[in-house]
Amino acid sequence: MPIEVKNITFTYMPGTPYEHQALRGVSFTVEEGAIVAIAGHTGSGKSTLIQHFNGLIQPTTGQVTVDGVDLLGRDKKSKAAAKEAARKVGMVFQYPERQLFAETVYEDIAFGPLAHGLTAKEAALRVREAMSQVGLDYESYRRRSPLELSGGEGRRVAIAGILALRPKYLVLDEPTAGLDPRGRKELLGKIKELSLKQGMAVVLVTHYMEDIVALAKRVVFLRRGEIILDDAPRRAFLQREALKEAGLKPPRTVALINRLSEAGLKIPRGVLTVEEAAEAIYQSLSPRQGERQQRVK
């Protein structure tokens, strides 16, 4: 059973001069085990949308269900069910390392499981499990203070704190912002592993189209609170009009291929990764190799 968002609207501060409709009739499904990316200009409604996934905010109209359970509980019984369902959705906000607060990495990660009523022994298991999922060595990190970690390490601790709750769906808001190239690559690798090995569904909100290339099978473009495109990245990033409308740029690889094509190189479209781009460029040049080699010499 998926997360289903059915025709939701959301209005900030209704009835005031600051009234602002952030979502205008969004329908959207996160299938089990899927990796979906949400992209859009600042203010397009990305963060507002994902906060509906675990009931942090309730839609003004429309409905959100997780595994078939409406997150808006209307009576006591359905409220309890809604709370239970919302817990299946783990939410990692922007710069989550800034929310680390405990004295040690262990205590920080154990906080969630303990708050959810697990015993110390169960929580200990969860901490080990979550640290291994994000690639942090248990013995060397558990006693360290979260304050002395690097940006990438801190972010992994914060994500482990969510994973320790064993979510079925993991929602990440700008997970790689501010990380150095290696930290970014490693984190994306870990997220991919979670999806492939554990079957966790991942929703990724990002400004980095390269992250979408690296991870997502599906991307949604949001524009002023509406979904204007929902497709595989390979096709989505060829939609120049949709990209422009959403205020987005294609990934660097696609932009480079577009430029080369405009400069006269006969080159196939639809490449995504660096490997594919290099291969496509090579193929398009190879008939002219003899001629080129001459010229370069």
Added chain:
Amino acid sequence: MNIIEISRLTYVYAAAKENTPALNGINLNIGEGEFVAIVGANGSGKSTLARHLNALLLPTEGTCKVMGLDTARPENLWDIRRQVGLVFQNPDNQLVAAIVEDEVAFGPENLGLPPAEIRLRVDKALQAVGLTEQLHFAPHLLSGGQKQRLAIAGALAMEPKCLVLDEATAMLDPQGREEVMQVARDLREQGLTLICITHFMEEAALADRVVVMHQGKIVAQGTPKEILAATDLAKWGLEPPLATEIADRLRRRGLNLPRGICREDELVATLCP
């Protein structure tokens, strides 16, 4: 003339338990009008170094001079802060006023300038970053890229000699990143000294000089061609720009491409002459 002269600078955060220096024996001179990119992994000391450039942090050992003024001498503080403007990563943490033009006027007002001069500076700064039409907007209603441009305008209104962008594009969408880098390039054309700390090698490729930091030390510096296109960046947790990586791959397939390609326009010009 050098705007920045840093000599044997070491800095230790008092809070760090083992007292490992965040900066360890840094020597760096930056000339007037130069565009320098500082790259390095998280925790390599880039931001600590940036904070020395306008005396937000003072060296534990060694010296940092701005326009010949030692940052460690309290009487130099205001002159130094006027000469070096800093823009940080998070656009929401550095704006103070309720209206765009007030935001830009904040600095000049504190200098006690006459109102006509303030007006002039505000208009000039907003024009430089392309926000003239948003003069009366509330900053919180601007996009991320606009907010960062506003922060830059606020720094420019002080008429600094040097602008430091500390990962100023890290939180922006692709359009915002491009807007900010365009403004940076324009300012540089006008002769402003620009120091850009970044994780984006494509941004570093635009600089005159790239400085690589690793564990509190400067481990390499040179032109983008020398550093980004001809050095093993992986050992410092970095990656080459896309143009370099594509060129490397094509070379490995047997294409005869010149060395030192690190910008996309160079790659396009090489492949499509």
